[in-house]
Amino acid sequence: MPTDDALTAADLPPPLLTLPLPGGAAEECVAVELPVALTVNGISQAVMLATPADLEDFALGFALNEGWISTRQDLLDVEVLTQLDGIELALQVTAAREQQLKARRRMLAGRTGCGLCGLESLSQVSAVSPHPVQAPSLAPGxxxxxxxxxxxxxxxxxxxxxxxxxxxxxxxxxxxxxxxxxxxxxxxxxxxxxxxxxxxxxxxxxxxxxxxxxxxxxxxxxxxxxxxxxxxxxxxxxxxxxxxxxxxxxxxxxxxxxxxxxx
Missing domain, CATH: 3.40.140.10 (Cytidine Deaminase, domain 2)
Incomplete structure (x- = not known):
C-alpha cells in the first residue's frame, strides 16, 4: 500500500544506469536491480529483485505462474508504487482469489520458507503444480x-x-x-x-x-x-x-x- 515515502510514477527508476568507473576516466552502462514487492489486496506476498521495466507484465505473469490467480480476469488492477527503497506492485484481485490466498497462508502459518519464488513451504510446490502440456510441432530449423x-x-x-x-x-x-x-x-x-x-x-x-x-x-x-x-x-x-x-x-x-x- 502507499506510504508517506511513496513517489510519483514519473520517478520510476530507469532499467539502465550510466555510472562512472573508479578513477573517473570512463563510464559504464549497467542494468538496474532493485527490490520489487508484490502485494495482493494490501497483503504482502513476495519480494523479488528485478529490473524496473515491463512491471505490469511482471505482476500479471508472476501472479499467474505462482497460482495466485487462474486467469487475467482475476486481476482487476495493478498499481506501480515507487518507494524510496524499491517498487511496490499493488495487485487488486477478485474476492474469491483473495480468500483462496488467505486460506493458503493460514494453512502454512508457522512453517519455514524454502526460498522458492512466491512459496512459503515446500509443501506448496505440489499445491501449484501445472497441468500436463503438449509440445507444438516445430518446423525444421x-x-x-x-x-x-x-x-x-x-x-x-x-x-x-x-x-x-x-x-x-x-x-x-x-x-x-x-x-x-x-x-x-x-x-x-x-x-x-x-x-x-x-x-x-x-x-x-x-x-x-x-x-x-x-x-x-x-x-x-x-x-x-x-x-x-x-x-x-x-x-x-x-x-x-x-x-x-x-x-x-x-x-x-x-x-x-x-x-x-x-x-
Whole structure:
C-alpha cells in the first residue's frame, strides 16, 4: 500500500544506469536491480529483485505462474508504487482469489520458507503444480531461427550486458515477443504476462530463454500452458525430471547450430 515515502510514477527508476568507473576516466552502462514487492489486496506476498521495466507484465505473469490467480480476469488492477527503497506492485484481485490466498497462508502459518519464488513451504510446490502440456510441432530449423533472432531482440542487454531474455516464438521459429530482466525467472514472468494480455494461443509456439534451464523455468512455462522450452545453456536434473512428468519438451544448449533434447 502507499506510504508517506511513496513517489510519483514519473520517478520510476530507469532499467539502465550510466555510472562512472573508479578513477573517473570512463563510464559504464549497467542494468538496474532493485527490490520489487508484490502485494495482493494490501497483503504482502513476495519480494523479488528485478529490473524496473515491463512491471505490469511482471505482476500479471508472476501472479499467474505462482497460482495466485487462474486467469487475467482475476486481476482487476495493478498499481506501480515507487518507494524510496524499491517498487511496490499493488495487485487488486477478485474476492474469491483473495480468500483462496488467505486460506493458503493460514494453512502454512508457522512453517519455514524454502526460498522458492512466491512459496512459503515446500509443501506448496505440489499445491501449484501445472497441468500436463503438449509440445507444438516445430518446423525444421525453428530453433536455429529463434536463436538467431534473440540477440537483436535484447535491446537492453545490447547496451550493458547482464540481462536475461525470454522470447515467445511461433512454430517456425519466428520471434514474436521478448522481455528482459536481470533475473531469468523474472524475464519469463514478464513474457508470460505479456502473452496473457495479448491472449496468445499457448499451443502454437514455444519459449526460448537465454539462460540455463532450471526447475523454475520449466514450472513457469507449463503454468503458462506452453509445451516446449528451449534454453541456450545447461539444464538441471530437477528441470529435466519436472519436464518429463509434465510432458513438456525440454531443449538445452540451443546455440551455435546445436541443440540437445532432454525431455
Amino acid at each position: 525453428a530453433l536455429d531461427r529463434a536463436v538467431a533472432a534473440l540477440a537483436p531482440a535484447q535491446v537492453l542487454n545490447a547496451r550493458c550486458g547482464g540481462l536475461h531474455a525470454a522470447a515467445w516464438c511461433d512454430r517456425t521459429g519466428a520471434l514474436q515477443l521478448a522481455r528482459e530482466d536481470v533475473g531469468r525467472h523474472n524475464a519469463l514472468d514478464k513474457l508470460c504476462g505479456a502473452l496473457a494480455r495479448r491472449s496468445e494461443p499457448a499451443g502454437d509456439g514455444f519459449i526460448l530463454m537465454s539462460s540455463r534451464a532450471s526447475f523454475e523455468l520449466v514450472h513457469k512455462t507449463a503454468m503458462a500452458g506452453v509445451g516446449l522450452l528451449a534454453c541456450m545453456s545447461a539444464p538441471s536434473s530437477l528441470a529435466i525430471e519436472t519436464a518429463q512428468k509434465l510432458g513438456l519438451q525440454l531443449w538445452a544448449f540451443v546455440r551455435e547450430g546445436r541443440a540437445t533434447r532432454y525431455a
